[in-house]
Amino acid sequence: MPQLNPNPWFMIMILSWLTLSLIMQPKLLSFLSPNPLHTKQITAHKTQPWTWPWT
Template sequence: MPQLNPSPWLKFFTYVWIAFLTLIPTKVLNFFESNKPTNTSGTRKGQRWSWPW
């Protein structure tokens, strides 16, 4: 049963997972911007909602 012999695919499997765990998350996280806080000091826009109950 050749699929039980780990020598051909074990090295490739470890290299691929090292790439997944180190290179790919850093590249993906560069696309996302963190939520930057906005300056909320100032006047309110709009009117308050009067609750009917």
């Protein structure tokens, strides 16, 4: 069964991961986000009990 021979596919996988992790990933991570994250102030909401008409 030739599809179980890992010889060509393993090398392709290793080269693909090396290309991604060493070349592409630093280039992609160098871009700045157009919308920087900000911390929001968490405010507690005032809840009121629901008045049921049948009680």
